Amino acid sequence: MNALWNFITSHREQLITDSYLHVSAVVQSVLIATIVAVFVAIVVYRSPLGSAAATATASIILTVPSFALLGLLIPVMGLGVRPTVTALVLYALLPILRNTIVGLASVDPAVSDAARGVGMNRLRVLTRIELPLAWPAILAGMRVSTQMIMGILAIAAYAKGPGLGNLIFAGLSRLGSPNAVPQALTGTVLIVALALALDALLVLIGRVTTPGRVRD
Numbered sequence: 001m002n003a004l005w006n007f008i009t010s011h012r013e014q015l016i017t018d019s020y021l022h023v024s025a026v027v028q029s030v031l032i033a034t035i036v037a038v039f040v041a042i043v044v045y046r047s048p049l050g051s052a053a054a055t056a057t058a059s060i061i062l063t064v065p066s067f068a069l070l071g072l073l074i075p076v077m078g079l080g081v082r083p084t085v086t087a088l089v090l091y092a093l094l095p096i097l098r099n100t101i102v103g104l105a106s107v108d109p110a111v112s113d114a115a116r117g118v119g120m121n122r123l124r125v126l127t128r129i130e131l132p133l134a135w136p137a138i139l140a141g142m143r144v145s146t147q148m149i150m151g152i153l154a155i156a157a158y159a160k161g162p163g164l165g166n167l168i169f170a171g172l173s174r175l176g177s178p179n180a181v182p183q184a185l186t187g188t189v190l191i192v193a194l195a196l197a198l199d200a201l202l203v204l205i206g207r208v209t210t211p212g213r214v215r216d
Helices: 002-010 012-044 048-063 066-077 081-105 109-117 122-159 165-173 180-209
Strands: none
Touching: 002 012, 002 180, 012 048, 012 081, 012 122, 012 165, 012 180, 048 081, 066 081, 066 122, 081 122, 109 122, 122 165, 122 180, 165 180
16 A cells, blocks of 8 residues: 555656546547437437437447457557547447437427427427437436446557556556556556546536436
């Protein structure tokens, strides 16, 4: 424990920087994935065939091992942030896409018909009625994706990606040296702690942005 504490105190600035970069990459990737997934869901949710095809495509992406996907992206995008964020966005798509399709499809048709009956056009029904009602499901998908790619980002250190994965890889590569285990352990614990903090933040956002009648 002394070695762990000494490593944390002596590398405090590096840990803060790596933690910020880790969270920043995850948040940006989830936001991009949400925009893409919601757009695709809006296009396909009324078509069972289209919904199945979109979900199957996202599922196939999720089955590709992270090392393999990064290996495919590196020759095209090089090392660093670009292949890392691209991989994270691809992995984050499925939970958000699937939940958005389910959320939009579960909106009571009578509610949409009533909105159109009072003069709302298709776009206003979507933005004022359907998407707000589907928001809890969308947010649940975002929470799943966030937790999932928090760990995947650690592996992206293989592609020189940002974040705490570099700390873990550096520690594992130096096993046997005095700071190796504290270095890898610190990176792992910080990823878990940051994942829990982000999940709590998304829960809070859900409470603030979801009307009581929808939440209930």
